[in-house]
Amino acid sequence: MQAVDALAKVCADVRPGEPEEGVLGVAPRWVAAPADASEAAEVMRVAAEHGLAVVPRGGETRLDWGLPPRRCDLLVDTRRLDRVVEHAAGDLVVTAQAGLPMRRLAETVAERGQRLSLDVPLPGSTVGGTIATGAAGPLRLLYGAPRDLVIGITIVRADGRTARSGGKVVKNVAGYDLGRLLCGSYGTLGLIVEATFRLHPLPSACAYVTSPVADAGAACEAVQAILHSPVVPSALQCWTSSGQSLALGVLLEGVPDGVAARAARVADLLGSRASIKEQAPEGWGAYPDGTTxxxxxxxxxxxxxxxGALPPEATAVWSAAGHGHVGLPAQMSAGDVARALEKLRGALAPHHGGAVVCYAPEGVREAIDLWGPVPALSLMRRVKDQFDPDHRLSPGRFAGGI
Structure with missing residues (x-):
């Protein structure tokens, strides 16, 4: 039986791939959109039997991150897996399918006065895609990244078998490492079909304290002053704008009286140009502009x-959680980008930091090392061999050609 016929036998929505559906230019031969977890498992089983290379797709908001796959025989579209499976509001836990947009998940839990404390800066992002790329915004400072909020996960392995870890309550940590392992794996270890998250109550009040800062030294001093004060920010962000001007923003959450007092304290620390508002400043939590x-x-x-390592053309957003993004404009040549990337990595290496290129134009991507040094690469390859011995899941998309 031909692969496409076998796929059609287990999944009602199977069709030939279109060139515009290509993953960084690599067009899929077929696209399958399973309707539930069992159908997804059957699709993956057939793919294994026929040796098909599989690339998952959610909302396509980060499908251009990473490297092109070496091949893409089957694109598994998860957007029909779009249900909230269970919202146990009393336990502050929600279980959702991988194709559910993060916005709809937020709306559902907000009805019970709760939230998934994970601000995702790209509209249309799905649960599975957010986990697969490990994406997080400025709330990461207080609440962590997806790997800190996922308490259970269900995946379909490369051979079509379903694997589950974790549980439905926050205190259940059985198999928790599998959930962490899948966060940031770029679809190379398994097809995520369902995840369980811990939730937090919606705060009754919030305030954003923002202020321009004179230079990098002043920004660093202000950040240290806030982090060593008792104000407990939910998020602290520094960003550059055109002309390399700098600004700081601090998000405070809690009860009205407490937020007001803490906001006043932060404003004192930031100086006379600080302002306090209930609304987020423009661009809060968004990625900086740029084609790289x-x-x-x-x-x-x-x-x-x-x-200090940023080129004049760059814009940047940085969170006190220790993560950020740099945007480089289209007019920078591949050589300019390579030099800027080398300078960034050199500046961050003494601090045990690094720089990874999420996306870039094809000409730039071919001229640079997207990932940079990866100390745990040998371990990552062993994990890949165990989860996907034939290297059929998103082959070549991740660091070291994994």
Whole structure:
């Protein structure tokens, strides 16, 4: 039996792939959209029997991140897996399918006064895609990244078998490492079909305290002052705008009286130009503009070096959680990008930080090392061999050609 016939036998929505559906230019032979987890498992089983290379697709918001797959025989579209499976509001836990947009998940849990404390800066992002890329915004400072909020996960392995870890209550940590392992795996270890998250109550009040800062040194001093004060920010962000001007923003959450007092304290620390508002400043939590996007891991002590290493054309957003993004404009040549990337990595290396290119134009991508040094690469390859011995899941998309 031909592969496409076998796929059609187990999944009602199977069709030939279109060139415009290509993953960084690699067009799929077929596209399958399973309707539930069991159908997804059958699709993966057939793919294994026929030796098909599989690439998962959610909302396509980050499908251009990473490297092109070496081949893409089957694109598995998860957008029909779009249900909230269970919202146990009393336990502050929600279980959702991988294709559910994060916006709909937020709306569902907000009805019970709760939230998944994970701000995702791209509209249309899905549960599975957010986990697979490990995406997080400025709330990461207080609440962590997806790997800190996922307490259970269901995946379909490369051979079509379903695997589950974790549980439906926050205190259940059985198999928790599998959930962490899948976060940031770029679809190379398994097809995520369902995830369980811990939730937090919606705060009754919030305030954003923002202020321009004179230079990198002043920004670093202000960050240290806030982090060593008792105000407990939910998020602290530094960003550059055109002309390399700098600004700081601090998000405070809680009860009205407490938020007001803490906001006043932060405003005192930031100086006379600080302002306090209930609404987020423009661009809060968004990726910086640019045709090349670089994710940086940069702890607070490295902020001065990070800002000093930016080329004049760059824009940047950095969170005190130690992560941020740098945007480089289209007019920068591949050589310019390579030199900027080398300078960033050199500035961050003494702080045990690094820089990874999320996406870039094809000509730039071919001229640079997207991932940079990866100390755990040999371990990652062993994990890949165990989960996907034939290397059929998103082959070549991840660091070291994994």
């Amino acid at each position: 996007l670089i994710e940086v891991s940069a702890p607070p002590a490295s902020l001065t070096d990070l800002l």
